[in-house]
Amino acid sequence: MSSPMVASSRREWKSKCWWSRATGWWCAPSPARTRERRELLEWWLLSMLYLGGFLLFFLELFIPSGGILAVAAVLCTGYAIFELFDMGQQPLAWICILMTLLYVVGLFRFWLRRIGHRTNLGDSDASGADVRAAASLLDTTGITLTDLRPAGMANFAGDKFDVVAEDGFIPADSEVTVVENTGNRIVVRRVGAEARYPRRGPPRPEAGGEGLYRRQDPRCRRR
Structure with missing residues (x-):
């Protein structure tokens, strides 16, 4: 006749087996299965770190963080690539490095184009406002x-x-x-000063206008 402790352990083992048969996931613990789960978890963590670094690089363009987001992005992507090298995945690590460089260069070009577009719009608006105000x-x-x-x-x-x-x-x-x-x-x-260049009109008599009138008068022409 079995003791209560042995009976409870048997019931626990049966429940585990039933759960493993129903789900197909949590089966009886084994070193191989534990190692597979750990590797799968590491791959998920590395993928999240790598993609999170890309997201932080993108947010750095729109959120003024003083470079904090950029540093965090470098740390995330750098750690993920370092772990790939440590796991013996050299080809995948070099592919990630190339993708990161292309992504950063593309974001930098987009940032330059965005800043240049804002500057051109600001200059054109300012010049147009100055011309309208001066008019x-x-x-x-x-x-x-x-x-x-x-x-x-x-x-x-x-x-x-x-x-x-x-x-x-x-x-x-x-x-x-x-x-x-x-x-x-x-x-x-x-204000109060006379015009230096007066408007065009008949010349003043004191400036020799009388002689000009005589020369312009047809009756004063020499026959």
Whole structure:
């Protein structure tokens, strides 16, 4: 007659056998099966580490981590490749190294293209905004920020613009008015100063206009 301890061990063994027959996985422990499970677990861990390194490399492009994600990605992929060499899988390890290099180079080119596209868009938007703002400055009054010799800086409604003095020199902190705006060239005149280049019209008498009138009059021509 068996003891209760022996009976319980038999029931436990029967339950294990039934579970192994039903699932086909947890069978009676053996050194070979334990080694297979361990190798399978190692392969899964190495695969997750390697793919996790790729994911961290990708996230480094969009999340400003100060290089922490990149270092973690290098550690994950490096450890996975080192374990492959240690397991005697040299061909697979070299293939992983080549794939990692190609992936990193592709991500770097994508990052350069993305940064360049942002820079071009920013420059075009800024230049377009400057041109539109400068186009509306005609007859606007502002203050010179620097001496205009003849070029310098002036402030119009809180915005800074590169301007050119019509008279050749205007000191800083002077009130000026925009008299010409052609493209990116903004010409200003000091408030209260006379125009250096007046508009075209009949010449003044004090500048010899009387003689010009006589020469232009058909009756004054020599016959």
